[in-house]
Amino acid sequence: MEPKNDQRGDGSSRPWYWKDEQRAKPRLNCKGVAQIAIPSVEAKIDGTLLDLSVSGCCIEMDTLWPDMKGIRLEVHLTVRGIALRIAGIVRNIRKGRCVGIEFIDVSSRRAEQIEDLFRELDEMQHTHLHLV
Numbered sequence: 001m002e003p004k005n006d007q008r009g010d011g012s013s014r015p016w017y018w019k020d021e022q023r024a025k026p027r028l029n030c031k032g033v034a035q036i037a038i039p040s041v042e043a044k045i046d047g048t049l050l051d052l053s054v055s056g057c058c059i060e061m062d063t064l065w066p067d068m069k070g071i072r073l074e075v076h077l078t079v080r081g082i083a084l085r086i087a088g089i090v091r092n093i094r095k096g097r098c099v100g101i102e103f104i105d106v107s108s109r110r111a112e113q114i115e116d117l118f119r120e121l122d123e124m125q126h127t128h129l130h131l132v
Helices: 108-131
Strands: 028-038 043-052 056-061 072-079 082-094 098-103
Touching: 028 056, 028 108, 043 072, 043 108, 056 072, 056 082, 072 098, 082 108
Parallel strands: none
Antiparallel strands: 028 043, 028 072, 043 056, 056 098, 072 082, 082 098
């Protein structure tokens, strides 16, 4: 998904949500219910979705997360009543609880659902900034 060409109001042509963003794909802060399933050990761990992009997310886990970078897992997300199940791989772990996940093996249908949710969150946050 290509980001919209909204102005941030500072003369930049980058979208407002890319302020100070170094990633290839921008992430939006959001809150949602998350659960990580690790098929290799038959474990399910609850957490809170902190941010989302079309290529990954960050989840704050309810318990400390062991150093399991590179492990494949399944992410179950519910944001604004929309439920998604996406395969992923752990790319980083911050402070023992915040797990950065890259989505993998995403079907075109699932990618479209992620992009639709991202656009909805983007529009909500952009509208909220204008109201404040």
